[in-house]
Amino acid sequence: MVCSAAPLLLLAMTLLRLGSPVDGTPQPKQSQAGGGSGQHLYQGSGAGEFALVSVYVNLDFSDKTWPLALSRNLTLPTASASSSPRTLTGLNLTTECNVDHEGSVHCACLSGYQWNASVCSRHQSCQHAHNHQHCSCLVFSHPEPGYCQLLPPGEEVPPPVFCLPAVPGTLSLNSQLQMLGNTLNLTLLLNQEVTNLHWFLRQPQSPSPIPLHPGTQVSLSSSQGQAVLSISNMSYHWAGEYMSCFEAQGFQWYLYQVVRVPLRKTDVARLPDQLSISCATSPGFQLSCCIPSTNLAYTVTWSPREGSRASSFNTSGFQCFVLAVQHCPAIDTMYTCDLQSLDLDALRIPIFITIIQDGDITCPEDSSVVTWNVTKAGHVAQAPCPKDKRGVMKRPCGPDGVWGHVHSNCTDVRLLALFARAKLLLAGQGSPDKEVPQILEQLPGQAVVASSPSDLLTLLATMNYLAKVVAKTRIQLNHRALEDLLRTADKVLDMDTSFQWTLARARKPWAGSNLLLAVETMACSLSLQDQPFNFSLPNVLLQSQLLEPPVPADYRVYFSIQPPLQAKIPGHSLASLVHNRTKFSITSLVLRKLDHLLPENYGQGLGDSLYATPGLVLVISITAASQTFHQGEVIMDFGDTDGTPHCVFWDHKLFQGRGGWSKEGCQAQVAGANRTTQCVCQHLTAFSTLMSRHTVLEKPSLTLLTQVGLGASILALLVCLGVYRLVWRVVVRNKVAYFRHAALINMVLCLLTADTCFLGTHLLPLGPRSKLCLAAAFLCHFLYLATFFWMLAQALVLAHQLVFVFHQLSKQRVLPLMLLLGYLCPLGFAGVTLGLYLPRGQYLREGECWLDGEGGALYIFVGPVLAVVGVNGLVLAMAVLKLLRPSLSEGPPAEKRQALLGVIKALLILTPIFGLTWGLGLATLLDEVSTVPHYIFTVLNTFQGVFILLFGCLMDKKIQEALGKRFCRTHAPNSTISLATNESYVLEHSKGGSEPVR
Numbered sequence: 001m002v003c004s005a006a007p008l009l010l011l012a013m014t015l016l017r018l019g020s021p022v023d024g025t026p027q028p029k030q031s032q033a034g035g036g037s038g039q040h041l042y043q044g045s046g047a048g049e050f051a052l053v054s055v056y057v058n059l060d061f062s063d064k065t066w067p068l069a070l071s072r073n074l075t076l077p078t079a080s081a082s083s084s085p086r087t088l089t090g091l092n093l094t095t096e097c098n099v100d101h102e103g104s105v106h107c108a109c110l111s112g113y114q115w116n117a118s119v120c121s122r123h124q125s126c127q128h129a130h131n132h133q134h135c136s137c138l139v140f141s142h143p144e145p146g147y148c149q150l151l152p153p154g155e156e157v158p159p160p161v162f163c164l165p166a167v168p169g170t171l172s173l174n175s176q177l178q179m180l181g182n183t184l185n186l187t188l189l190l191n192q193e194v195t196n197l198h199w200f201l202r203q204p205q206s207p208s209p210i211p212l213h214p215g216t217q218v219s220l221s222s223s224q225g226q227a228v229l230s231i232s233n234m235s236y237h238w239a240g241e242y243m244s245c246f247e248a249q250g251f252q253w254y255l256y257q258v259v260r261v262p263l264r265k266t267d268v269a270r271l272p273d274q275l276s277i278s279c280a281t282s283p284g285f286q287l288s289c290c291i292p293s294t295n296l297a298y299t300v301t302w303s304p305r306e307g308s309r310a311s312s313f314n315t316s317g318f319q320c321f322v323l324a325v326q327h328c329p330a331i332d333t334m335y336t337c338d339l340q341s342l343d344l345d346a347l348r349i350p351i352f353i354t355i356i357q358d359g360d361i362t363c364p365e366d367s368s369v370v371t372w373n374v375t376k377a378g379h380v381a382q383a384p385c386p387k388d389k390r391g392v393m394k395r396p397c398g399p400d401g402v403w404g405h406v407h408s409n410c411t412d413v414r415l416l417a418l419f420a421r422a423k424l425l426l427a428g429q430g431s432p433d434k435e436v437p438q439i440l441e442q443l444p445g446q447a448v449v450a451s452s453p454s455d456l457l458t459l460l461a462t463m464n465y466l467a468k469v470v471a472k473t474r475i476q477l478n479h480r481a482l483e484d485l486l487r488t489a490d491k492v493l494d495m496d497t498s499f500q501w502t503l504a505r506a507r508k509p510w511a512g513s514n515l516l517l518a519v520e521t522m523a524c525s526l527s528l529q530d531q532p533f534n535f536s537l538p539n540v541l542l543q544s545q546l547l548e549p550p551v552p553a554d555y556r557v558y559f560s561i562q563p564p565l566q567a568k569i570p571g572h573s574l575a576s577l578v579h580n581r582t583k584f585s586i587t588s589l590v591l592r593k594l595d596h597l598l599p600e601n602y603g604q605g606l607g608d609s610l611y612a613t614p615g616l617v618l619v620i621s622i623t624a625a626s627q628t629f630h631q632g633e634v635i636m637d638f639g640d641t642d643g644t645p646h647c648v649f650w651d652h653k654l655f656q657g658r659g660g661w662s663k664e665g666c667q668a669q670v671a672g673a674n675r676t677t678q679c680v681c682q683h684l685t686a687f688s689t690l691m692s693r694h695t696v697l698e699k700p701s702l703t704l705l706t707q708v709g710l711g712a713s714i715l716a717l718l719v720c721l722g723v724y725r726l727v728w729r730v731v732v733r734n735k736v737a738y739f740r741h742a743a744l745i746n747m748v749l750c751l752l753t754a755d756t757c758f759l760g761t762h763l764l765p766l767g768p769r770s771k772l773c774l775a776a777a778f779l780c781h782f783l784y785l786a787t788f789f790w791m792l793a794q795a796l797v798l799a800h801q802l803v804f805v806f807h808q809l810s811k812q813r814v815l816p817l818m819l820l821l822g823y824l825c826p827l828g829f830a831g832v833t834l835g836l837y838l839p840r841g842q843y844l845r846e847g848e849c850w851l852d853g854e855g856g857a858l859y860i861f862v863g864p865v866l867a868v869v870g871v872n873g874l875v876l877a878m879a880v881l882k883l884l885r886p887s888l889s890e891g892p893p894a895e896k897r898q899a900l901l902g903v904i905k906a907l908l909i910l911t912p913i914f915g916l917t918w919g920l921g922l923a924t925l926l927d928e929v930s931t932v933p934h935y936i937f938t939v940l941n942t943f944q945g946v947f948i949l950l951f952g953c954l955m956d957k958k959i960q961e962a963l964g965k966r967f968c969r970t971h972a973p974n975s976t977i978s979l980a981t982n983e984s985y986v987l988e989h990s991k992g993g994s995e996p997v998r
Contacts, residue, residue: 094148097140108137109148117247119146135252151251168192168248171255177343178234178261186229186242186257194246194253197222199229201429203240205293205317211431215472218428236261236294237424260296262344267292269318270337270351271392272382278356278374279328281365287351289337290320301338316413331355354379363397369406377401385410391454411454415446419458422465432473436466437481444484447491453503456495460504460511460518463488467518474626476527486540489519493539493593501597512597513659516617516686517652524587524621524628531585541590548583551575557588563614565590566637569622573633577622584624591617595688598650601660602690605842606646611661611690614638617650619686629684636679638689645689647679661690709942710759716949717752721745723953727962735809736801737958742815743794744952746822747787751945754783761849773849778834781851781861785826788868793818795868795875802875802882826864833860 097107106126109115115135123146126137140146169190178184188197199220200209212218212229217238219230231238239261245254269290277285291298293314300321302310307327313320321337332354339347354376356362361377375381375397383393389410396404418439425435443462450456463485470477477485492515495501504511523542526533531546541559555569567588577584595613602611618636622629638645647666654660666681681687724745732738761776797818800809837843837857844852851857953959 094150095146103141105140106137107140107146107148112150113148114151114251115146116149116250117252118250120252149251167253167255168194169244169246169253169255171242171244171257173242173257173259176257176259178238178259180235180262180264182234184229184231184234184238184259186244188227188229188244188246188255190225190227190248192248194248197227197244197246200243200245201238201240202243204295206240209243210429212428213430213432213473215428216426231428234261236263236267236292237427237429239295241295258295261294262296262341263291263294263298263339263347265347265349268337268339268347268349270349271384272351274352274354274380274382276354276356276376276379276381276397277328278362279330281374283328284324284326285328285353287323287325287335287337288320289339289349290318291339293317293319296341296344298339298341301340303336303338304333329353329355361399361401363401363403366403372403388413390416408452409454410452411458412446412449414442415450415455415458415462418442418446419462419465422462422469426465426469426472432469433475436469436475437477437484439466440477440481440484440488443488444491447488447495450495450500453500453507456492456500456504457508457511459488459492460515463518464514467521470522470525475525476626477522477525478527479530479533482523482526482530482533482542483535485519485522486535486537486542489515489591490537490540493591493597497596505597505599509599510658512594513599513650513652516591516594516598516619516650516659519589519591520619520621520686523589523619524585524623526585526587528583528585539592539594542587544585544587546583546585547574555586557586557620559588559590561590561592561616563638565616565618567618567620568635569620570633570635574622577624577629577632582624584622587619587621587623589619591619599655599658599660601655601658603651603654603660603662603664605663606648606661606690611646613688613690617686617688620684622684631682632684634681634684634687636681636687638677638679645677645679645691647681648688648690649681649683650686650688661688706942707759710755712943713945714752714755714759716945717748717755720748720945720949720953721752723959723963724748726966727959730962730965731956731958735811736797738811739797739809739814739818740794743790743797743818743822744948747790747794748945748948750783750786750790751948754780754787755945757783758850774838774844776849777844777851778830780849781833782826782830785829785861785864786823788865789826790818790822792868792871793821795872796821799875799878802878829860829864833857 092112093110094113095107095109097105099105108126115138117135120135120138123138123140125135126139138146169188169192171186171188173187174185175182186199199212201212202209212220214220217232219232221228221230227244229242229244239259242257242259243254244256245252247253271288271290275285275287287302289300298319300310300312302308302321302323305323307325309324309326311322311324313322321339323335323337325335332352335351335353337349337351339349356374356376363372363375363377363381365374366372370383370386370393372381372383372395375395377397377399379397381395381397383395385391385393385408390413391409391411393406393408393410395406398404421430421435422439424430425432425439439462443459446455447459450459469475501511508514519540523544526544528546531544533542533544535542541561543557543559545555545557547555551571551574553571555571555574557567559565569586574584592615594617595615616638618638620634622632636647645668646661646663647668648661648663649666650659651662651664652659654662665683666679666687668677669680677689679687679689724741728741732741757776758780761773797809797814833851834843837852842852843857844850851861
């Protein structure tokens with residue numbers, strides 16, 4: 001040991017010659033050199049003339065030089081006259097010590113000697129341990145330093161031979177040269193009982209040995225007499241000197257093996273990997289190959305070398321070989337960087353150089369941000385990253401000679417270093433309990449300087465690796481480490497969503513899910529002694545509470561944010577989780593803005609639509625005895641959420657592990673005097689609420705208008721049936737009128753039954769999962785569709801009469817066809833919808849007895865309706881064109897012509913009304929639509945029974961005349977317009993204006 005201050009203390013091991021066989025344990029004597037008392041280290045069996053003892057000698061040397069006089073034999077003073085003479089036959093140094101300026105004594109063992117394990121455990125190690133061993137140098141208090149002891153001799157070597165220690169084990173490995181991807185097996189064979197076995201890896205670039213622990217690549221196993229260290233998927237990260245440290249016979253032992261791992265091509269960084277260059281503008285260029293530092297020595301050979309100069313330099317753990325080409329080649333050339341190490345095959349790294357010839361299309365030189373040289377069309381230009389960044393910037397040159405967008409994977413070197421540490425920590429290198437807090441401490445600063453999508457992705461990956469380490473090793477974080485994590489998360493959530501997050505999600509859509517999993521995992525790892533703990537930032541809020549039995553009646557947590565958020569865990573749920581009077585902690589975490597960064601993945605029952613959220617995610621976890629519980633009832637109130645939201649949680653298992661929203665185990669319920677919506681879930685995880693982005697917020701006035709409109713329609717339809725009961729025989733004197741009024745009366749019956757059924761589900765609320773609710777939804781779907789198909793039947797009859805003017809329709813043929821079209825077709829659509837979407841859980845809307853607007857069920861209703869409206873439009877256009885032709889006067893008799901004219905007038909009036917209604921219905925499906933279309937939509941939809949009564953019944957001239965005769969009244973004025981209903985229109989708001997069509 002190199003000493004820096006005097007005095008120098010030397011402790012001597014002495015070999016004493018005895019005049020007679022030793023009968024007992026020799027007693028140490030006071031040394032002539034003075035200073036202390038001797039201690040017995042090892043004694044023979046009692047037969048022989050030699051005994052090995054130790055004498056504590058304190059020798060002070062001002063010049064730190066060993067006097068030659070002490071090397072000769074010394075005679076010790078006799079204890080008494082009868083004693084046999086004792087002669088010092090050998091003097092060996094054991095320990096070299098140094099007193100520093102603070103009075104502490106640093107003592108290191110010399111060759112052949114070592115500290116006893118019990119001494120090691122009681123004293124602090126020197127700052128720079130000799131030979132990287134923890135117990136090679138210890139710190140003692142002056143003036144009583146310790147001294148090293150002789151290692152125990154081998155059983156086959158009797159004392160007092162100069163004791164060669166017998167190592168209680170051997171360390172072997174399957175191969176010193178490990179090929180890439182292989183598994184390294186280090187086997188420690190033991191002939192003694194050992195304790196405190198540890199494994200270390202010492203690398204050239206590492207100042208101290210790296211502890212190894214079980215990880216994704218490291219596995220440890222032991223059995224009687226042996227211990228095995230296995231490392232899978234070997235790479236250069238695992239090359240170096242492996243050390244096995246253990247205690248046996250009272251001492252610490254260190255065994256070593258050196259492992260070499262060759263590099264692979266992907267470990268070599270080329271800049272550039274291809275180059276397009278114009279010799280006229282750039283007569284020379286530079287190529288480089290960079291390899292990471294390893295315990296293998298590599299040499300490089302460039303080819304071709306003519307007119308070039310090779311050099312090398314080291315930077316931040318990499319060795320770079322550079323070729324400066326001074327003369328541009330005349331033709332396209334492939335340069336090779338051949339890396340060679342002893343006894344290994346050469347690594348040949350190609351770099352293609354394309355020479356731009358006259359007439360080639362090129363992209364011009366551009367120096368807008370970085371310098372982009374003239375590049376041939378179809379090639380990609382490359383440029384190094386700015387200082388303190390690692391990676392490469394690429395820019396394609398299009399076939400037309402126009403530069404494309406710059407693609408950069410430049411990442412901050414400090415962030416990459418933290419990422420590499422976290423990744424190797426998960427693999428099995430390092431000390432998780434020490435390094436995880438150290439890395440977390442540096443992450444907030446790295447989040448501030450992160451300026452690119454690559455920085456963001458690297459930061460998220462680092463957090464993800466740390467979370468996996470915490471979960472695997474079950475380490476507990478102190479409050480400072482947790483604060484660092486939450487500060488990092490707050491800054492990440494505040495990053496530019498239009499640049500960093502958008503581009504990062506384009507490369508890894510599940511990046512937001514990884515962030516949630518990392519924060520969720522580490523947030524519930526707070527040590528018990530640091531609780532209770534509260535923390536608040538703009539985007540991250542956390543409350544952690546330590547509870548002891550008995551379990552409280554209910555656990556409540558409240559976050560004073562906008563909108564306010566509160567949650568409750570019932571006492572019976574806590575009692576079922578916590579047993580044996582164990583302390584437990586409840587951690588509640590709120591993340592804002594995260595919901596906008598998660599993938600738009602929706603699980604079963606949510607369909608494929610896009611949703612809006614209240615802007616936050618709530619994470620609740622219960623931990624007891626280092627175990628995290630995932631089952632338990634929780635009741636949450638996300639504040640003022642108008643409408644009927646979906647209560648959901650983020651399930652990390654969905655979509656091949658990329659995560660998605662799921663409503664399994666969660667349901668909404670209405671509670672409180674203000675009837676707010678609460679979410680009740682039977683498990684603990686990350687929760688939020690979803691509302692369709694197409695949904696207009698429910699308003700009491702809209703609900704009231706819907707119910708009033710449906711009631712008015714039902715009353716009007718009943719009046720219409722009563723009128724037809726009185727005048728039926730009078731108004732159906734010809735076939736055209738018969739078909740028209742037959743279709744109209746079937747439309748009235750279908751619409752009346754459907755409106756009554758739908759209004760009943762609102763006035764008498766049914767359970768959303770009851771069979772009555774399912775039956776009501778199916779019946780409404782069928783009857784509303786039947787209304788439209790009867791309208792279609794009416795339009796087709798009119799179209800036939802317009803095209804085939806002199807062709808007479810037969811009641812026996814037409815009426816059965818109308819019945820099939822009016823009832824069988826809608827029944828088929830309704831049945832198919834039920835069969836397809838009920839098993840998927842996508843048939844009923846959340847909290848209502850109507851079709852789910854987030855799946856495809858509602859669209860099987862909307863599609864046929866729009867088709868009918870389209871056919872009506874075609875028939876209307878045909879009728880208008882026919883009326884403009886004078887040949888119509890040569891057609892049917894006057895009464896028949898009047899009936900046809902009535903139908904055309906009805907279509908002319910009713911079709912725009914119903915078509916406009918459905919146009920507004922489609923408008924309500926658009927994002928950010930105002931509430932005005934919803935009100936107009938509801939009025940036209942729910943009052944359509946009134947429209948049918950007015951336009952299809954009371955304004956018909958024949959009906960007016962029949963009613964006048966029935967009640968002895970005069971005929972209606974000649975100016976009265978005779979209208980025929982061509983269309984029975986049903987919108988979703990006739991089924992409930994409280995929810996717009998989606």
